[in-house]
Amino acid sequence: MALDQVQALLFDTFGTVVDWRNGIARDVAPFLAKHGVKADAHGFADAWRKRYRPAMKEVIDGRRPFTRLDVLHRENLEGVLRDLGADPARIPEAELDHLNRAWHRLDPWPDSIPGLTRLKKKYIIAPLSNGNIALLLNMAKRAGLPWDAILGAEVARAYKRDPKAYLNTAEILGLPPEACMLVAAHNDDLAAARKVGFATGFVLRATEHGPAQTTNLTAEEDWDVVAGNLMELADRLGCPA
Amino acid sequence: MALDQVQALLFDTFGTVVDWRNGIARDVAPFLAKHGVKADAHGFADAWRKRYRPAMKEVIDGRRPFTRLDVLHRENLEGVLRDLGADPARIPEAELDHLNRAWHRLDPWPDSIPGLTRLKKKYIIAPLSNGNIALLLNMAKRAGLPWDAILGAEVARAYKRDPKAYLNTAEILGLPPEACMLVAAHNDDLAAARKVGFATGFVLRATEHGPAQTTNLTAEEDWDVVAGNLMELADRLGCPA
Numbered sequence: 277m278a279l280d281q282v283q284a285l286l287f288d289t290f291g292t293v294v295d296w297r298n299g300i301a302r303d304v305a306p307f308l309a310k311h312g313v314k315a316d317a318h319g320f321a322d323a324w325r326k327r328y329r330p331a332m333k334e335v336i337d338g339r340r341p342f343t344r345l346d347v348l349h350r351e352n353l354e355g356v357l358r359d360l361g362a363d364p365a366r367i368p369e370a371e372l373d374h375l376n377r378a379w380h381r382l383d384p385w386p387d388s389i390p391g392l393t394r395l396k397k398k399y400i401i402a403p404l405s406n407g408n409i410a411l412l413l414n415m416a417k418r419a420g421l422p423w424d425a426i427l428g429a430e431v432a433r434a435y436k437r438d439p440k441a442y443l444n445t446a447e448i449l450g451l452p453p454e455a456c457m458l459v460a461a462h463n464d465d466l467a468a469a470r471k472v473g474f475a476t477g478f479v480l481r482a483t484e485h486g487p488a489q490t491t492n493l494t495a496e497e498d499w500d501v502v503a504g505n506l507m508e509l510a511d512r513l514g515c516p517a
Numbered sequence: 518m519a520l521d522q523v524q525a526l527l528f529d530t531f532g533t534v535v536d537w538r539n540g541i542a543r544d545v546a547p548f549l550a551k552h553g554v555k556a557d558a559h560g561f562a563d564a565w566r567k568r569y570r571p572a573m574k575e576v577i578d579g580r581r582p583f584t585r586l587d588v589l590h591r592e593n594l595e596g597v598l599r600d601l602g603a604d605p606a607r608i609p610e611a612e613l614d615h616l617n618r619a620w621h622r623l624d625p626w627p628d629s630i631p632g633l634t635r636l637k638k639k640y641i642i643a644p645l646s647n648g649n650i651a652l653l654l655n656m657a658k659r660a661g662l663p664w665d666a667i668l669g670a671e672v673a674r675a676y677k678r679d680p681k682a683y684l685n686t687a688e689i690l691g692l693p694p695e696a697c698m699l700v701a702a703h704n705d706d707l708a709a710a711r712k713v714g715f716a717t718g719f720v721l722r723a724t725e726h727g728p729a730q731t732t733n734l735t736a737e738e739d740w741d742v743v744a745g746n747l748m749e750l751a752d753r754l755g756c757p758a
Contacts, residue, residue: 346691400654400658408689409666409668409672409689409690410689410690410691410692413641413665413666413690416665416666417641417665423666424654424657424658424667425650425654425657425664425666425667426665426666426667427650430689431650431672448649448650448651448671449650449651449654450587450651451651
């Protein structure tokens with residue numbers, strides 16, 4: 277694919293730009309201690325995240341109207357607590373809500389802000405995430421992510437990997453799919469984007485799932501660009517330092 | 518209204534943040550010369566803008582499904598050309614499209630960027646404009662407007678002064694209306710925002726409609742903040758220089 281057509285870089289966010297696992301575990305640990313729930317904080321983060329895809333699938337398959345991720349995260353949080361024998365109804369609403377917003381308070385990987393800052397000089401940069409607008413905006417404001425706009429599932433009214441998530445985003449930008457590149461650490465996200473005509477950029481995030489990660493350790497197709505992090509992506513795309 | 522509740526400043530854009538009349542006239546002038554259309558460029562800009570409210574009213578009143586502003590601008594441009602005896606069908610598509618995107622290339626007022634930069638330190642800042650996402654994004658990218666997100670009619674799926682334009686925006690941000698302030702140079706926009714519980718900030722733009730402007734020269738209600746420009750607004754809201 278001719279990369280000189282690309283005008284917008286659209287980023288998967290959880291895992292690609294921010295480190296969700298350590299961020300969630302950081303906020304989960306004191307919550308579990310306070311409420312006497314016996315569980316490992318990283319294991320809790322993994323269990324919470326594991327419910328993410330099935331919850332969105334209800335929407336993608338049309339069994340449920342579009343529902344923002346904050347709502348799905350909250351339902352999933354209560355499910356994880358119940359699995360651990362804790363009754364969410366006995367925990368104050370404000371504490372559940374605060375923990376649910378841990379997804380708004382994730383930290384970027386060390387290369388994310390310098391990399392995005394370089395990429396922004398040449399391209400439109402925006403998240404194309406399943407996160408809702410408030411989540412992505414609060415995350416960006418806290419972390420200093422220099423997005424040009426907040427796009428993604430809530431704007432496109434469709435969750436990835438539904439083709440509409442990508443195509444509606446291109447259409448909103450007034451760009452053809454080939455002028456858009458999805459940047460992601462996940463081969464299946466890139467495959468779905470390529471299928472509708474997007475350019476593709478793979479970024480390796482070898483510890484997204486912790487030190488024993490077994491998935492997404494290599495580029496599984498000939499993606500248009502492959503990079504070890506977002507600074508390398510800026511190098512590959514010829515963005516000045 | 519208690520201003521210490523305000524977390525997000527939402528800005529009317531055309532007229533309040535950018536100078537649409539001089540920007541449009543600048544791009545209209547060479548177009549008219551090239552196509553031999555005899556008309557004053559500022560008069561053309563006024564005529565184009567005059568069709569803006571009636572076009573949106575079709576959507577607000579439910580006679581037409583939500584249609585993005587780029588499309589309405591294009592229809593209105595062709596209408597103005599026909600009124601001047603020019604046949605848009607005889608002008609190359611690329612030239613009409615380029616002129617239509619003059620709305621993406623408007624310049625900010627001199628205080629807009631330094632003012633927004635200060636306000637951003639304390640508040641979420643975003644446009645709450647009738648402009649579509651691509652228009653507002655391209656404008657921000659070209660001019661350097663430091664928005665935290667691109668919001669407005671296309672995200673809220675409603676045009677101002679429809680109450681839904683304001684209420685849906687607050688809901689998307691996860692904020693109650695009283696945590697949102699509309700900042701605008703137009704008393705009727707502020708009145709609609711106040712009606713649904715928003716805080717209100719009036720900014721004087723005495724030459725939006727040119728040197729002979731007769732409207733919006735004063736705050737017509739006791740808006741929560743009144744300022745001569747966005748630097749003064751930053752002063753009034755206690756944002757550090």
